[in-house]
Every structure is written in C-alpha cells, then in structure tokens.
Amino acid sequence: MEAFAKLSGEIQELVAEFSSAPVVGDLTVGLTQYSFWLLVAAAVLCIAMVVFVKKQSLVPHGFFVNGVEYLVEYVENDVAKGVVGTEWRRHFPFLATIFFFILINNFIGLIPGMKPGTGAIGCTAALALVTFVYFIYFGCKKHGFIGYWKSLAPAGVAFPMNVFVWVIEVFSLLLRPITLAIRLFCNMFAGHIVMGSFSIMAALFAEPLLEHFSAVNALGALPSIAWLAILLVIYAVELIVAFVQAYVFTVLAAVYIQIAEAEGH
Incomplete structure (x- = not known):
C-alpha cells in the first residue's frame, strides 16, 4: 500500500509538471x-532553414541537407500536390511551415528536461485557429464571401432540407479548429505522461538499490530493467507519433x- 501511495503521488506530481507554469510574469501576462x-x-x-538554404546545391550532400530536402519534397508531393491539387504552389509555403513547426x-x-510547445492546448488552438482563418480566407477569395457561405448548402437539395444541411455544415466547419487543436494536444500530452509514468516505475524499483547495495535490493531492482526496456520502446514510438501528428x-x-x-463546394 505504501508503494502504491508513493506511485500515486509521483504520478500526480508528474501530471502537475505538465500544467502551464509562468517562467516570466504570470499566467495572465x-x-x-x-x-x-x-x-x-x-x-x-x-x-x-537558413542553414539548409545556404548548404543547398544541385547535388545535396550531408545527412542534414538530404533529410530536410526529403521532408520538403514529401510535403510537396504527398500533401500539397496530392491533396490540394492544381493550386498547390500557392499553399505549399503555409503547409510546409505548419508541418516543420x-x-x-x-x-x-522528447528531449529530457524540455517541453513541447504542442503540449499546451493554447499552442495547438492557435495553430488550429490560424489554419481555420487561412482556409476560410481562401474559400471566400475563390467564391466570394457570400458565395462561400452559401456553397455550404449542397446544390440540388430542396427547401427546407437545404437550410438544415447548411446548419449542419456550418457546425461541422466550426468544429474543425477544435478537433485539430484537441487531437494534436492530446496525443502529445498523453505520450509524455506515459513515458513519465514508466520512468517513475523504473526509478521506484531501482531506488532501494541506489540507497543501499545488497543482493535483496539488486533482485528487487530487476523489474526496473523491464520498465526501462518498455520505456525505450515507447520513446521510439513517440518519435514516430511526433512525425505522424x-x-x-x-x-x-x-x-x-x-x-x-x-x-x-
């Protein structure tokens, strides 16, 4: 029971560490x-980006330049051209900036002692809001302000069903920034809590051995090896999650x- 209470306290402290805390000023300003x-x-x-531009050449050299160029081409071909289509050039700078940021x-x-900006809902909400304003702006630019909002109701649907569908579409449109913000925040926050939890488990089993070396304590510390192994696997998964998100x-x-x-549309 004592070990469970200690673990529970450590987990609560871990979660508290991920709450926004002021470094300068307060939470208001x-x-x-x-x-x-x-x-x-x-x-x-x-x-x-400055280093990448300076080191660019007709034949890229080095791990850094090749890696960045691969990612740039990936966003260009798989996202901009593949999804946006013929107008991809106009939107590629925005999409690439969002991706790399x-x-x-x-x-x-993922670096010990550091925090991801995307681990705070305020940051992910700002990114989602910028994205929302961006595509609304270009939708209005393409169809006109009235035309864009009217186009949310599909053509060929009779009244009053078209009004009902329009309301649903507007509601769905307003949900987009919310889902963008929450998805990114939850994945990053949850991943770091899981890694922190396994770190605590490994430390709890190893603590008696660090305080006093003995055969009994050494045997009791063996589960720490398993926790550390799982932690390394989770860390590798989080590297993938960081890219996927x-x-x-x-x-x-x-x-x-x-x-x-x-x-x-």
Missing part, C-alpha cells in the same frame, strides 16, 4: 514553460483548403 519552448522551436526552425516542437518535447495536422489543413476552394 507572462511567459510559460510551453511558450518558452515554443519560441525555442521557432528559433531552431529559422536557423535550420509542429514537427520541431514535437521533437524538442505533424503529418496528420498538415494533411487535414490541406484537405480543408482543397474543400474550401473546390468548384463544387
């Missing part, structure tokens, strides 16, 4: 740890842009 690492990620992205934030959060957010943004600009 200030800089939280998530905002700080968000700015770090933005700086890393800018530096990486989320990806770097996610990866920075950046990809999913960007693809959904591209889908919403394509829908907003579609002639039949």
Whole structure:
C-alpha cells in the first residue's frame, strides 16, 4: 500500500509538471514553460532553414541537407500536390511551415528536461485557429464571401432540407479548429505522461538499490530493467507519433483548403 501511495503521488506530481507554469510574469501576462519552448522551436526552425538554404546545391550532400530536402519534397508531393491539387504552389509555403513547426516542437518535447510547445492546448488552438482563418480566407477569395457561405448548402437539395444541411455544415466547419487543436494536444500530452509514468516505475524499483547495495535490493531492482526496456520502446514510438501528428495536422489543413476552394463546394 505504501508503494502504491508513493506511485500515486509521483504520478500526480508528474501530471502537475505538465500544467502551464509562468517562467516570466504570470499566467495572465507572462511567459510559460510551453511558450518558452515554443519560441525555442521557432528559433531552431529559422536557423535550420537558413542553414539548409545556404548548404543547398544541385547535388545535396550531408545527412542534414538530404533529410530536410526529403521532408520538403514529401510535403510537396504527398500533401500539397496530392491533396490540394492544381493550386498547390500557392499553399505549399503555409503547409510546409505548419508541418516543420509542429514537427520541431514535437521533437524538442522528447528531449529530457524540455517541453513541447504542442503540449499546451493554447499552442495547438492557435495553430488550429490560424489554419481555420487561412482556409476560410481562401474559400471566400475563390467564391466570394457570400458565395462561400452559401456553397455550404449542397446544390440540388430542396427547401427546407437545404437550410438544415447548411446548419449542419456550418457546425461541422466550426468544429474543425477544435478537433485539430484537441487531437494534436492530446496525443502529445498523453505520450509524455506515459513515458513519465514508466520512468517513475523504473526509478521506484531501482531506488532501494541506489540507497543501499545488497543482493535483496539488486533482485528487487530487476523489474526496473523491464520498465526501462518498455520505456525505450515507447520513446521510439513517440518519435514516430511526433512525425505522424505533424503529418496528420498538415494533411487535414490541406484537405480543408482543397474543400474550401473546390468548384463544387
């Protein structure tokens, strides 16, 4: 029971660590740890892009240049061209920026002692809101303000059913930024809580051995090896999740842009 109570307390402390805490100022006007690492990620992205542009050549050399070029081409071909279609060039800079910004934030959060900017709902909500405004703007630009909102009701549907469908479509449209924000936040937050939990389990079993070396304590610390092995597997999975979440957010943004600009919309 004592061990369970200790584990429960450690888990509560772990969850509390992921709550937004002010680094400068307060929560009303200030800089939280998530905002700080968000700015770090933005700086890393800018530096990486400057270095990439300077090192670019007809024949790319080096792991960094080849890796970034592969990701750029992946976003261009698989997301921009593959989803948006003929108008992909106009939207590629936005989609690439969103993808790399989320990806770097996610990866920075996997470094011990750091926090992902995407681990705070405020950050993911801001990203979702920017995406929402972006595709609404281009939808209105393509069809006109009135034309875009009228187009939410499908052609050929008689009154009053077309009004009912229009209301559903508007509601669905307003839900898009919410689902974008929550999906990214929950995946990043939950992943870090799981990794932290396994770290705590490994530490709890190893703690007696670290305090006093003995055969009994050494035997009792053996489960820590299993917890650490599982933690390494989860860490590898989180690396994949970090990429997948950046990809999913960007693809959904591209889908919403394509829908907003579609002639039949």
